[in-house]
Amino acid sequence: MKTTYKACPTRRPRRSKADIDDIKRWIVTVVGEDPPMTVRQIFYQLVVAGAIEKTEEQYQGTVIRLLTDMRLAGELPFHWIVDESRRVRITETYDSVAHAIEQTAKFYRRSALAQSSDYIEIWCEKDALAGVMWDATSDYDVPLMVSRGMPSLTFLYGSAQAIRRAAVAGKQTYIYQFGDHDPSGVLIPKTIERRLDEMCQRLDCPPPSVERVALTEDQIVAFGLPTRPTKRDGNRHANGFVGDSVELDALPPRELRAMVRTAIEQHISPDETAVLRAAEDSERDLLRALRPGGVT
Known part of the structure; x- marks a missing residue:
């Protein structure tokens, strides 16, 4: 209950x-x-x-x-403690050519998503949870799209462009959305689907498959998540919404990351990704060999 x-x-x-x-x-x-x-x-x-x-x-x-x-x-x-609401912006610089090559080798990475036969995006309503979900999406190089509530047309158009590029490469797009169980939260994936369908029609590419992963009523019951009364005064989105509201933040972080991984691993194999990461290690050595003086 x-x-x-x-x-x-x-x-x-x-x-x-x-x-x-x-x-x-x-x-x-x-x-x-x-x-x-x-x-x-x-x-x-x-x-x-x-x-x-x-x-x-x-x-x-x-x-x-x-x-x-x-x-x-x-x-x-x-x-x-993770805080995604405040970020530092700083120019990336290097002390020398050797330092630049070392940093390139350190962060060199192949894209597991590029190796997949599908294109995937994980959408999150809340900026505050981006750091928690990034732990899962970054393992597979999958874009984490933080909409901060209802997504803007500009943000959606950027996604539509990515969907078109994927279609040109022969890939179908799958979008998995995570958000609050409240009047606005349940409307967001419907808006994403409707707007992207419209944009993809104009861009002459297949529309994405959009699935809301969390938060659902079944999950609220299964995890015994605390609810709050739904704000209805002045909220036009609340007219068709039944029951109390629950924040996505209430879901245990371990479960949230597991849901993200499950969604991604329908399209990207963990075993194949592990092989890709092993190949990166030897390629980093090749990059370091380019430094003045070679490998040290």
Whole structure:
């Protein structure tokens, strides 16, 4: 059965040091079992575990505060927390030709996707989860398309162009979408499919197969995910939506990555990808041999 968590009408007593230490241990256990996680994912895992209540006060005043304190105190590794909402942009430079060749060799990589007979895109509604899903998509060189809610026409057109290039190469396109179970979230894959169908018709290429992988009602029940009342006032998308809403962040990170891998591995073989990675190792040695002075 679905569990709906509601804010307590009265302010709870201030937690003791022992209570805070218990929550800290929960945090270390939860994140340590499946890093990295977003702050929002940690919040939901603590809610499901019964360590805290599902309220904005607990999210802001307990989870965010303790994660800040614990990282600054060295109690929690910084790399266990991923934040895709803030990025650094910097020009890539090299100290010398030898350094440039070494960096090229270090990051040299063949495309597993290019070797596939199909073209695949993984779409995610939420920017915050990109780092978690990237762990799976990057293994197979599959594009991770972060729409940040409803995708723009410009973003969709870029995908349509990629679909056309794939069609010219004789490949069918498969799109797997992940998003919240709420009025806007369930509408996003339908919008993606409709818009790409229109664009592909203009570009004279076959439309993609679009499948919503998560979040579904069956998954909400299977994982016992916490729900919230659906916001209906002023939300025109809510007219045909039935029931409560659930954020994709509530899904355990391990399960989210597994779903991404399952979708991709329908088209790209893990064994064939392993062979490809082995070939890269010898080719890196060839690149390093080009450095001034040769291999060292």
